Amino acid sequence: MTPGSTRELGTTSVTAEEIKEFAAKYDPQPFHLDEEAAKHSIFGSLCASGWQTAGLAMRLTVDNMLKKTPSKGSPGLESLKWLKPVYPGDQLTLRHTILEQKAMRKRPDTGLVRSRWEMFNQDGAKVLEMEGWGMFGRREPATPAELAQLDAQRAAS
Amino acid sequence: MTPGSTRELGTTSVTAEEIKEFAAKYDPQPFHLDEEAAKHSIFGSLCASGWQTAGLAMRLTVDNMLKKTPSKGSPGLESLKWLKPVYPGDQLTLRHTILEQKAMRKRPDTGLVRSRWEMFNQDGAKVLEMEGWGMFGRREPATPAELAQLDAQRAAS
Numbered sequence: 234m235t236p237g238s239t240r241e242l243g244t245t246s247v248t249a250e251e252i253k254e255f256a257a258k259y260d261p262q263p264f265h266l267d268e269e270a271a272k273h274s275i276f277g278s279l280c281a282s283g284w285q286t287a288g289l290a291m292r293l294t295v296d297n298m299l300k301k302t303p304s305k306g307s308p309g310l311e312s313l314k315w316l317k318p319v320y321p322g323d324q325l326t327l328r329h330t331i332l333e334q335k336a337m338r339k340r341p342d343t344g345l346v347r348s349r350w351e352m353f354n355q356d357g358a359k360v361l362e363m364e365g366w367g368m369f370g371r372r373e374p375a376t377p378a379e380l381a382q383l384d385a386q387r388a389a390s
Numbered sequence: 391m392t393p394g395s396t397r398e399l400g401t402t403s404v405t406a407e408e409i410k411e412f413a414a415k416y417d418p419q420p421f422h423l424d425e426e427a428a429k430h431s432i433f434g435s436l437c438a439s440g441w442q443t444a445g446l447a448m449r450l451t452v453d454n455m456l457k458k459t460p461s462k463g464s465p466g467l468e469s470l471k472w473l474k475p476v477y478p479g480d481q482l483t484l485r486h487t488i489l490e491q492k493a494m495r496k497r498p499d500t501g502l503v504r505s506r507w508e509m510f511n512q513d514g515a516k517v518l519e520m521e522g523w524g525m526f527g528r529r530e531p532a533t534p535a536e537l538a539q540l541d542a543q544r545a546a547s
Contacts, residue, residue, distance in 0.1 A: 260445070261451065275463065283464060287441055287445070292415070306419075314465065
């Protein structure tokens with residue numbers, strides 16, 4: 234969890250059937266549901282809901298990072314960018330970078346880690362970028378010195 | 391699409407089966423997959439993936455707003471907050487507020503609208519809050535005056 238460290242979290246892809254199945258349930262817009270309608274949209278052909286793309290990134294994150302950590306969920310994201318459409322069969326690779334970590338004032342047994350996720354397709358084009366926070370169990374609870382530092386930072390900001 | 395206007399976009403809910411089905415595919419963490427494991431997590435019992443909660447909000451947005459508009463997708467969100475867990479059977483109501491609208495420099499036939507989404511459970515607790523942009527077809531293309539104003543704003547910022 235060293236700030237600045239980057240690693241690859243694997244590769245995934247999505248089929249036309251999976252795109253339509255997800256869209257029917259969570260994002261039933263024509264360009265996610267129907268090839269013919271998608272041809273006439275700004276995307277040019279059937280593409281995945283941005284929420285499904287985010288879900289694919291989450292799955293890689295769970296399988297290749299969170300499963301090995303004491304993850305306690307996330308309070309949210311500071312940004313989420315859908316930069317390019319994701320089409321059936323695209324080979325999607327996820328890169329994860331640790332940006333920052335700090336203790337959590339209300340829960341000394343929990344640490345907060347800010348990360349960036351970047352997903353690229355087989356052409357090297359970035360399709361998704363997210364930045365946000367995750368909560369993790371700490372091996373050792375935050376020390377009084379760390380908590381005092383947090384309080385000082387809060388008072389100064 | 392008047393800035394400041396707010397409307398309710400309906401109510402939805404999710405079952406334990408749907409929570410597990412989504413999690414198995416996109417977010418296989420123990421507290422989204424298994425009641426017993428969830429009891430020992432910080433959430434106290436089985437709860438939905440935050441990505442599924444966002445998907446539920448998207449579905450209400452499509453059904454009760456986007457279907458009636460010339461929606462062209464979204465470039466992304468400026469924030470996404472998972473404020474409370476969503477449990478099976480929670481009654482989730484979505485509120486949508488228009489924050490801002492402007493022309494799109496590169497596509498005079500497209501407008502950008504910034505919105506806030508807030509989802510509340512049956513106890514009135516906010517479970518999800520998102521802010522971000524949508525792209526919409528315009529009835530009339532942006533006028534030269536609007537595009538000149540955009541350029542002036544960009545030059546000043």
